Structure formats: structure tokens, C-alpha cells
Amino acid sequence: MDRRKRKTQKNITAVFYQLLKKKSYEEISVSQICQVADINRGTFYLHFIDKDDLLEKSISHEMQELVEYCEGNGETSNQLKLEKTFEYITEHREELRRLLGADKQGFFAQFQIEYLMEQMTDQSSLTSIFFAHGLVGLLEYYLMNDISEVEISEELEKLTYSFR
Numbered sequence: 001m002d003r004r005k006r007k008t009q010k011n012i013t014a015v016f017y018q019l020l021k022k023k024s025y026e027e028i029s030v031s032q033i034c035q036v037a038d039i040n041r042g043t044f045y046l047h048f049i050d051k052d053d054l055l056e057k058s059i060s061h062e063m064q065e066l067v068e069y070c071e072g073n074g075e076t077s078n079q080l081k082l083e084k085t086f087e088y089i090t091e092h093r094e095e096l097r098r099l100l101g102a103d104k105q106g107f108f109a110q111f112q113i114e115y116l117m118e119q120m121t122d123q124s125s126l127t128s129i130f131f132a133h134g135l136v137g138l139l140e141y142y143l144m145n146d147i148s149e150v151e152i153s154e155e156l157e158k159l160t161y162s163f164r
Contacts, residue, residue, distance in 0.1 A: 009047050011037050013061070016054055017095060025055065025102030056107050059099050062092070063111040078119055079160060082135075086156065089139065090149050097143045112136045134159075 001009075015037040019028045030051055034044050048054045070084040089096060100108050116132035123131065138159075142152050 005047070008039065008043065012039070012044060012047060012054065013058055016058060017098070020098040020102065025051075025104075052105065055099070055102055056105070059103060059107045060111065062096060062099060063108070063115070067115060081119065082156065082160060083153075085139075086142070086149070086152060089143065093143060100140060100143050109136050109140065112139065 012033060015033050016028070019032060019036065028051065030041060030044055033051075033054075034041050037044075048057065066085065066088050069088045070081045103109075113132045113136055116135060117128050120128040120131060138152075138155075141147070
């Protein structure tokens, strides 16, 4: 992708995040995004199919950033990757909370579950499914509620003890 396209997509996404700070997802329209981004609707549709596509690509981008953060130091321990996951989520909690609140299609959960299932090759498939769905539920609960980082860390320590 050339530099101009990347810059335009980045601008549209930044405006989308900015609007999510002020309004619910349902209240945001493509027209509003275009107006604030100072682009025409045709430009928006060159980059995204619709508002849901923009949301899905925004979530996908955030999840890719999360994966790179967790694996960036070459870490192979699932326990340490899990700790890095919550570290990243804590640092980006507000942005992720807004995206998750807008995510009615379950893109966030789908991405996380697929990634976790790929990581848990040393567990049976049923154990992996159970753990992945439970962890994603915990991540979502952590994002959407006022739980301290200390409290979630203590609970994770208890929950993951049996998987070591």
C-alpha cells in the first residue's frame, strides 16, 4: 500500500477513535467521519466497505499490535505472554474499551480466541477451548468494568496455576 493510502486510512481511523470518545458507535455515521476527516464519502469507501468494516479493521489492527507486543521480545512462555497481554490491555484500556463497546459482531472475541487456540498446542482441544473462551470473557470483563490491575493479576495467577 502506498504512503498516501496509509496516511488516509490512518486519518480515517484516528477520526473514528476521536468520535468514539464523544459518541456511541451507533451515533457515528460515515458522513460524520468524512466531515471531521475532511474527505469525501467516495474516499472513505475506497478504503472501507462501511462503518462495520472500519470497526473490524480497527479491532484487527489493535489485536495485531497486542500480538506484536506480547511476542516482540521472543517470549515463548504462555504465562509471560498472558502477563504481557494484560499489561498491554491496561496501557490501552480506554481505546480498547470503546472498540469493545462498539463490537456487536464479536470481532474482538473471535480474534483473541483464535490466537489463544494457536498458542495452546500442549493442551487438549477441549481444555484449550475452555481456557480460551474463559480468558476472553475475563479480558472483556476487565475492559468493561472497574477492576484493578492488581485484582485481575491475582485472579489470573490462581486461574492459570493449573495450566503450568
